[in-house]
Amino acid sequence: MSFRERMSYTDYLQLDPILSAQKPLSSAHDELLFIIQHQTSELWMKLAIHEITSAIQAIQRDEPQPAFKMLTRVARIFEQLNSAWDVLRTMTPSEYTDFRDALGQSSGFQSYQYRAIEFLAGNRNLAMLGPHQHRPDLMEHLEAILSRPSLYDEAIRLLARKGFDIGSEAARTDWRDKRQESEEVLEAWRVVYANPGQYWDLYELAEKLVDFEDYFRRWRFNHVTTVERVIGFKRGTGGTSGTQYLKKMLEVELFPELWRVRTVL
Numbered sequence: 492m493s494f495r496e497r498m499s500y501t502d503y504l505q506l507d508p509i510l511s512a513q514k515p516l517s518s519a520h521d522e523l524l525f526i527i528q529h530q531t532s533e534l535w536m537k538l539a540i541h542e543i544t545s546a547i548q549a550i551q552r553d554e555p556q557p558a559f560k561m562l563t564r565v566a567r568i569f570e571q572l573n574s575a576w577d578v579l580r581t582m583t584p585s586e587y588t589d590f591r592d593a594l595g596q597s598s599g600f601q602s603y604q605y606r607a608i609e610f611l612a613g614n615r616n617l618a619m620l621g622p623h624q625h626r627p628d629l630m631e632h633l634e635a636i637l638s639r640p641s642l643y644d645e646a647i648r649l650l651a652r653k654g655f656d657i658g659s660e661a662a663r664t665d666w667r668d669k670r671q672e673s674e675e676v677l678e679a680w681r682v683v684y685a686n687p688g689q690y691w692d693l694y695e696l697a698e699k700l701v702d703f704e705d706y707f708r709r710w711r712f713n714h715v716t717t718v719e720r721v722i723g724f725k726r727g728t729g730g731t732s733g734t735q736y737l738k739k740m741l742e743v744e745l746f747p748e749l750w751r752v753r754t755v756l
């Protein structure tokens with residue numbers, strides 16, 4: 492049973508660095524929960540980024556089927572992240588107050604992986620680059636994502652390749668800015684939803700995207716509810732109004748025409 496010469500479980504999984512990376516700054520009992528909750532979320536986000544990036548490439552190659560599988564996995568990852576809030580919710584305001592000061596001005600605002608997921612999906616709000624300005628390596632990473640079409644841009648480009656008129660979107664070459672909602676794209680999705688049999692791949696893709704956004708919205712809702720439960724309406728350490736800011740973020744849509752189309756069917 493000696494693993495002196497062979498690769499062990501601990502080696503393969505790099506458990507030494509991972510399990511020595513929890514460094515509470517206070518003696519508060521709940522700080523370890525807070526750290527592990529965030530670290531595990533970031534690990535799941537890493538996998539989500541891997542899946543979304545590959546899904547984008549698969550759609551580009553006109554291979555939607557593998558993309559469907561990856562997007563299903565992304566939705567499941569968010570389901571996992573959503574359940575994880577139940578653990579964090581066991582932390583009361585008194586328990587959080589015990590170590591909140593130790594966090595200084597750090598905040599989830601600076602989660603570059605969260606921002607990468609939003610940018611990859613299609614929610615490109617350039618103001619959100621701000622918190623990463625002090626890290627040129629992260630800026631480069633996020634700018635690289637912004638220089639390429641998002642998941643939703645690729646879905647729209649697939650609509651065009653299948654013969655749909657996507658209006659001014661067809662001439663788009665700059666992917667950096669937030670795209671404008673379009674009547675042509677709405678009409679294209681309407682035709683897809685009115686004729687699932689004829690456009691099965693597009694229909695399935697649309698539903699995978701809606702599923703992804705559905706779980707993503709639940710994550711945002713769980714976050715804001717937990718935040719209100721723990722800090723009420725205190726300002727956030729990241730400098731925003733806190734709960735009020737997060738409530739506003741609940742209105743953000745990743746795939747707007749896919750929600751709009753429901754009304755016109």
Ligand code: HEM
Nearest residue numbers: 532598599600602605718721722727728729730731733740
């Ligand atoms: C007690 C727990 C938590 C509290 C009190 C809290 C509080 C906040 C607040 C107030 C903000 C707004 C930015 C600011 O001014 O700081 C924020 C943003 C954010 N938090 Fe949390 N948070 C908690 C847990 C988490 C967890 C577990 C994650 C998972 C990684 C997370 C990820 C984020 C992200 C990604 C943002 C940016 C959201 C956006 O800009 O739309 N937070 N959080």
Ligand SMILES: N[C@@H](CC(=O)c1ccccc1NC=O)C(=O)O
Nearest residue numbers: 594597598599600726727728729
């Ligand atoms: N913005 C939070 C602090 C916070 O939640 C946080 C701080 C450091 C690392 C991760 C965090 N989580 C999510 O925003 C607050 O205002 O209490």
